[in-house]
Amino acid sequence: MARRKITNSQIVCITLLWGVLCYILLAYSKTINFDIIFTLVASAIIVFVPIYKNVKRRNE
Template structure:
């Protein structure tokens, strides 16, 4: 599968959307439980690990 390079604006948009969804999850939930924290942490891993790998790969190609 071909890997796609993300631009800075795409990374910012993905990060902002994730932040908005986390904000909505925290404000609309009746109470903050372990499940809520687990959902935020796992979604953060799913979102930010590919972004980190993309940025790391972008830095390796410049050398």
């Protein structure tokens, strides 16, 4: 499967969108419990691991 290179502007947009979604999740949740923390950590892993791999491969 061909891999697509992510540009810096795409990385910034993805990061900002992830941040906005995290803010919405935290702003509208009544309490911060394990489910909220787990959701934030899982989403961070899903978003930032592919970005890290892409940047790492680009610098090689």
